[in-house]
Amino acid sequence: MFTLFHHPFCPHSRFVRLVLGELGVELNLVEERTWERREAFLALNPAGATPVLIAEGQPAIPGAGIIAEYLDETLGAEAADRRLLPQAMAERIEVRRLMAWFNEKFFEEASNPLVTERIYKRFMSEQEGGGPPSADVMRAAKVNVRYHLAYIGWLARTRNYLAGDRITFADLAAAAHLSAIDYLGDVPWSEDDAAKAWYARVKSRPSFRPLLSEWLAGVPASRTYVDLDF
Known part of the structure; x- marks a missing residue:
């Protein structure tokens, strides 16, 4: 299972949630108010921005674009016709x-x-x-x-x-x-x-x-x- 540090109205977080939903991935959500600058969250992403994805055995994956590329590299091939990044x-x-x-x-x-x-x-x-x-x-x-x-x-x-x-x-x-x-x-x-x-x-x-x-x-x-x- 993945864990996503997000805010419900953060557009980038919403994007990642939609991607994970399309891929049929089970997800644990942790709401993060980035303006509070929590030290534990900054340790995951020094930029202090959501979203941040936690995958077992991997370092914290920060940012919508990086997360999308990671998900395509790890899950894209098995998604077949549900893959969100084309082949060509x-x-x-x-x-x-x-x-x-x-x-x-x-x-x-x-x-x-x-x-x-x-x-x-x-x-x-x-x-x-x-x-x-x-x-x-x-x-x-x-x-x-x-x-x-x-x-x-x-x-x-x-x-x-x-x-x-x-x-x-x-x-x-x-x-x-x-x-x-x-x-x-x-x-x-x-x-x-x-x-x-x-x-x-x-x-x-x-x-x-x-x-x-x-x-x-x-x-x-x-x-x-x-x-x-x-």
Whole structure:
């Protein structure tokens, strides 16, 4: 069994949970509030960021991209048609490009600012950076969400899934980040029907069910969050 140090609304943690769900891997979850800077967690990942995967007999595996590559190297071959990184080199490059797009660019420009301002800061002390959410930060992030949603829509109109004919790490990365901000109601689904239809397909997969069942006290989920036919 794997152990994952995560936060329920960390988009990178959500990505890894979706990947493990698609691979049918049993998982033990440990919630980590990274802003608390616990020494035991910093010993696992000096960068102090979630997620961190613990696999028996291996050093701690930090970061969404590294974890995805580790899981493909160790479990990909036996996953057969459920493998999330294709065999062909050109296809692998495209999956990795899009996985980085969402886990880095989308995270920096949209999902991390919104999750930090609207969720994390509620639980952080003033010394840890907590306080009222910044309207300017949220406004800029919401503009960026529209830009990324349009790109997802373009990909969804030209391919069966974002990186090609079947679901890959790219789809799970995009869906993980969208899910975190969809909980908050910050995804303008009405602006792109192709992106909305693609997300509905991914959200309907069994791997998504644990994420959709998690709620944050005091912050109700948006109307679209758990509705598979939104």
